[in-house]
Amino acid sequence: MPNFSINIIPDHKQVTANEKESLYHAMVVAGIPLKASCGGKGTCSDCKVLVREGKVESLTTGMLTEEEQKQGYMLACQCFAQSNLVVEVPEESKLTEHRIVLSNNPAGGSIAQNGDERIGILEEEPERAGEGPDIPLFKRLFLKVPEPSLDDMEDDIGRVIRVIRKETGVELLRPTLNVLLTLPNILRQAGWKVTVSLAEGKGYKSVEITGVEPGHIEQKYYGLAVDIGTTTVVAKLVDLESGQTVGIKGTYNKQAVYGDDVITRIIHTNEYPDGLRELRKVVVETINELIEDLAKEQRIKQTDIRTVVCAGNTTMTHLFLGLDPTYIRLEPYTPVVNNIPAVRASRAGLNVYPMAWVQCITGVASYMGGDVTAGVLVSGMAFAEELTLFVDIGTNGEMVLGNKEWLISCACSAGPAFEGGGIRHGMRAMRGAIEKVRISPGGAKVTCCTIGNVPPTGICGSGLIDCVAWLYKSGIIDRSGNFVSDVKSPRIRDSAEGKEFVLVWSEKAGRFTDITISEAEIKNLIRSKAAVYAGIRSMLQMVGLPVEAIDRVVIAGGFGRYINIRDAIDIGMFPDIPLEKYSYVGNSSVKGAKLALLSKKARDMLEEIAKKMTYLELSIGNTFMDEFVSALFIPHTDLGLFPTMQKR
Amino acid sequence: MPNFSINIIPDHKQVTANEKESLYHAMVVAGIPLKASCGGKGTCSDCKVLVREGKVESLTTGMLTEEEQKQGYMLACQCFAQSNLVVEVPEESKLTEHRIVLSNNPAGGSIAQNGDERIGILEEEPERAGEGPDIPLFKRLFLKVPEPSLDDMEDDIGRVIRVIRKETGVELLRPTLNVLLTLPNILRQAGWKVTVSLAEGKGYKSVEITGVEPGHIEQKYYGLAVDIGTTTVVAKLVDLESGQTVGIKGTYNKQAVYGDDVITRIIHTNEYPDGLRELRKVVVETINELIEDLAKEQRIKQTDIRTVVCAGNTTMTHLFLGLDPTYIRLEPYTPVVNNIPAVRASRAGLNVYPMAWVQCITGVASYMGGDVTAGVLVSGMAFAEELTLFVDIGTNGEMVLGNKEWLISCACSAGPAFEGGGIRHGMRAMRGAIEKVRISPGGAKVTCCTIGNVPPTGICGSGLIDCVAWLYKSGIIDRSGNFVSDVKSPRIRDSAEGKEFVLVWSEKAGRFTDITISEAEIKNLIRSKAAVYAGIRSMLQMVGLPVEAIDRVVIAGGFGRYINIRDAIDIGMFPDIPLEKYSYVGNSSVKGAKLALLSKKARDMLEEIAKKMTYLELSIGNTFMDEFVSALFIPHTDLGLFPTMQKR
Numbered sequence A, B: 001m002p003n004f005s006i007n008i009i010p011d012h013k014q015v016t017a018n019e020k021e022s023l024y025h026a027m028v029v030a031g032i033p034l035k036a037s038c039g040g041k042g043t044c045s046d047c048k049v050l051v052r053e054g055k056v057e058s059l060t061t062g063m064l065t066e067e068e069q070k071q072g073y074m075l076a077c078q079c080f081a082q083s084n085l086v087v088e089v090p091e092e093s094k095l096t097e098h099r100i101v102l103s104n105n106p107a108g109g110s111i112a113q114n115g116d117e118r119i120g121i122l123e124e125e126p127e128r129a130g131e132g133p134d135i136p137l138f139k140r141l142f143l144k145v146p147e148p149s150l151d152d153m154e155d156d157i158g159r160v161i162r163v164i165r166k167e168t169g170v171e172l173l174r175p176t177l178n179v180l181l182t183l184p185n186i187l188r189q190a191g192w193k194v195t196v197s198l199a200e201g202k203g204y205k206s207v208e209i210t211g212v213e214p215g216h217i218e219q220k221y222y223g224l225a226v227d228i229g230t231t232t233v234v235a236k237l238v239d240l241e242s243g244q245t246v247g248i249k250g251t252y253n254k255q256a257v258y259g260d261d262v263i264t265r266i267i268h269t270n271e272y273p274d275g276l277r278e279l280r281k282v283v284v285e286t287i288n289e290l291i292e293d294l295a296k297e298q299r300i301k302q303t304d305i306r307t308v309v310c311a312g313n314t315t316m317t318h319l320f321l322g323l324d325p326t327y328i329r330l331e332p333y334t335p336v337v338n339n340i341p342a343v344r345a346s347r348a349g350l351n352v353y354p355m356a357w358v359q360c361i362t363g364v365a366s367y368m369g370g371d372v373t374a375g376v377l378v379s380g381m382a383f384a385e386e387l388t389l390f391v392d393i394g395t396n397g398e399m400v401l402g403n404k405e406w407l408i409s410c411a412c413s414a415g416p417a418f419e420g421g422g423i424r425h426g427m428r429a430m431r432g433a434i435e436k437v438r439i440s441p442g443g444a445k446v447t448c449c450t451i452g453n454v455p456p457t458g459i460c461g462s463g464l465i466d467c468v469a470w471l472y473k474s475g476i477i478d479r480s481g482n483f484v485s486d487v488k489s490p491r492i493r494d495s496a497e498g499k500e501f502v503l504v505w506s507e508k509a510g511r512f513t514d515i516t517i518s519e520a521e522i523k524n525l526i527r528s529k530a531a532v533y534a535g536i537r538s539m540l541q542m543v544g545l546p547v548e549a550i551d552r553v554v555i556a557g558g559f560g561r562y563i564n565i566r567d568a569i570d571i572g573m574f575p576d577i578p579l580e581k582y583s584y585v586g587n588s589s590v591k592g593a594k595l596a597l598l599s600k601k602a603r604d605m606l607e608e609i610a611k612k613m614t615y616l617e618l619s620i621g622n623t624f625m626d627e628f629v630s631a632l633f634i635p636h637t638d639l640g641l642f643p644t645m646q647k648r
């Protein structure tokens, strides 16, 4: 088969492909970041390209509009080269490579006044979380070891262990052979004043003594807390002595080119013999780039990072370690492992101190991962009297309900709408995204606020929620999400895909087309919000409690950062309880990972949470489906559940 | 410097040496086994050779007799080549390479009727040793894992762990990443019927799940119990399923060419930059040869050996793992480590399954190693009401006194006499060694029995004890070990080294000279026996108990196999209590290692024993020296301590 040469513009990268390999695949393999929510199945239309020169065969035009087809757009995943090509990748198809810059104290904070304090305490002073020894996963300790004498002839390592026990309260300690090989001379040359290194690895009940160095070593040592999100990977560099976060960086998970959601990625591992290896490779690369950036920024050696804690959903941790995720997707949805013992960094492929332990926070089920366990820890709910609802919304919605007595959790497939996926003008919550919408009655006036206050290029999840809430409140759509036929407005129009509403005219937009939302998209969003609400109600049903019993709602995740809770309640996504009961916890996954780095007590709590948390599989029985169908209205079939809306 | 070529006869091996390298060193490096109790210091005269051709420079003739010097004998360790040479190594200077063949049920057994039963029970049925789970250090287990369903969605490894827990009672389990990588497919392809491998490593509190294989694996798997003795290394191959010893082999520790006792070997590591590495290398080689032999004999793959337990004195375990033994020898005698965590076989250098855990039984002090901990376990004394004295005599005498309430231990430098060292005609307890001596009053008739019933070539430890006992009982020597001047016998004569007694005339001997024992050698032996007795008495003093309080004496070690207890009591080496209280336990070091292979209970007991056992350093205070001086008589200054002798 001939290999055709493809020139990718405007970046002028060269790629080769034969006639059996889609342009999308050729570009992904060559490391050219292309959007592809569906993972190359021809159903998301993310991978639009323009073939400027040469001949291609296209299997389907998929979701491309007539307009787009006329302009020459094609789906890269459906195109096969028949000659050498020049292919243009338009801005909107590029998977932005630009790093997400996260402030040390990320914006967001508490939405309402109430409820955030506990979180703050847990984050900043982990040692207050409980009694007993509280040591980081890696620790250097300066020791004055008592010299041996005929009255005290204990062995060298025994003397060291004795002092470590006294200083840390850690009972079970285990030296490496390397430490024993140098120990006697170091002790004596250093006049029995040494610095020991202690490393704890999950699953290993004894703490490892990994180093003994002469004298008082002042060199700093760091831990890395990583949130391996399906979309975004965020890493915090933590000074393990002070407990301070000294650097934080985020970037898109490079796996995104293989599909937006975990299911698409799992399918990729099944369809390509090398699929699992590829996915593992790119997520490890993603983390390694963050490590490199953090180390450069802080001017530290990467090998000064001595321990790593990752929090991620179950698919992410499987892919990170190369574990087969196949059965996560297949009924009865059993992962290989929820509680993964620590592995060495060299084995995990992370470019930190090679013998550093890398651990993943324990998850509960295939769709309830360690990121949620971490979130529950950070929320403080597992040790509180109040009944708390924890909500982390992304492509999957994960929800946990409970208090110090019990915890129940469930996951619902919210679909990609909240992440801006599956919506023609949807986008992630980034610069240029409409994150706030206000519509006057009848649609006479529409106000849109964008992230970064720049001309809008699309609409993100929180904007979509606002949009639906205000289309309804302004009387443009009805409770089912249909456009009300007697409302006339130039913004309401017919298109090839049915009725749509123009949010921003192209003149005002940061792009060449109008920014619209269609009736189908509105219904799509209603299904998403219904899934979330039905999940919450299913858990309440399970424990026989009404919505009003919820004392506190903690919202986590990137999506929650911009969300307007009032609007989310108004469309019937969240329970209609007083606004001040809501709070926003930020990226609780990486926060929990940081706590695990620093505190034994936190690590014990994480294990306790994972053990205590029951998982409610929503596909069993009819409760969820009944709740879902009832929630397919704005705000709900049962208006009694939404007294605030009812009052208006 | 020119390199001279040396032809070693009668074996015609070629060695090269320059003028700065002793013949001894050149031969050792070339792997030619030469005796050298003193490790090449010129003080033992073991390394006698005959230079047949060429020119050498000799620093000293050391302990060579005039006769030997006349015959042309030289000390290889003191000789330096000045030209090419032909060197003859006489039979008596060769370190016998022939393997010690040990029967599965070694001879010896109980000396008296009493006391051996408990030992038998512990050895053959370790599971009776206590309650609770009792699993070998490595175990294969066939499991029927319950299939997952929507009612039971536990993760794959969780399901496996659940069944292992039920079947073994082991709570803490930790899968390797390798197991997790293949687990989901193996479980499903094998219809949820799998064989798991479980490996326990000392210091790691959780048991490792090291393998999951489809179906019922019937292949056998083995453990290796090793006694790393200073002189001899013995290995038992144990079927871990049945608990049966299927093979046993012993050989000389190849370190013997670097000196007979631990001190000489420690000095070697200090004097040669590569000394520690050499000593480690040769003991690992020694064990690997046993492994190879055992595997060949039993027709198994060496990789079927999945776990190894070593018992040895503290110096031996240090040298085995390459740990610096320097401070074992220097006051206040602190080893690097008494309780060494398990290391992988690949790291230890043993040619078994590379990931097999290799563990050394925990010792107590520099001169109280894991071999004694093992012996105490096998003796059963640590869990008995009766007061037991455990005695393991070699170059060092190790003694433990106690019962289930307390254990006290001490070590005395008995010197090499009991191993046949430092005595001109001394030899180890092997074929041709005089092991029993009877002398009629005045020395008229002397009867000697040899091991193997062949003409005598030397005298071993038990023979020496007999010899001294009967020289005394026949009136030839007095209580101080001096020849009684008015006894006249052709066997008593003067030599260059003073008075000596002819045990065997050369005509009857398996060699060309008379077999004699000199007054100096008798006094040497009296010092040795005095050290043992003084050690025993020092422990009794410590706990304020009289000799008669001892209910049971358990003798361990190769030396104990041939010893005549009556004679040993008569010279004042052992306490004068009824003979039936004495029993012989054989190689309790390897027996204890075997128990550790098979039984968790035994492993726990070993740790408990090591923790419980106090070590009495005899060099502190005056008790031992006073006791020693009082014991420098036959049987003792205080005859009241030896009522049996007093009665005669």
Ligand code: FES
Pocket: B024, B035, B036, B037, B038, B039, B040, B041, B042, B043, B044, B045, B046, B047, B048, B062, B075, B076, B077, B078
């Ligand atoms: S005299 Fe040569 S080795 Fe001892």
Ligand SMILES: [Mg+2]
Pocket: A229, A230, A371, A392, A394, A557, A589
């Ligand atoms: Mg997340």
Ligand SMILES: [Mg+2]
Pocket: B229, B230, B371, B394, B557, B589
């Ligand atoms: Mg021994």
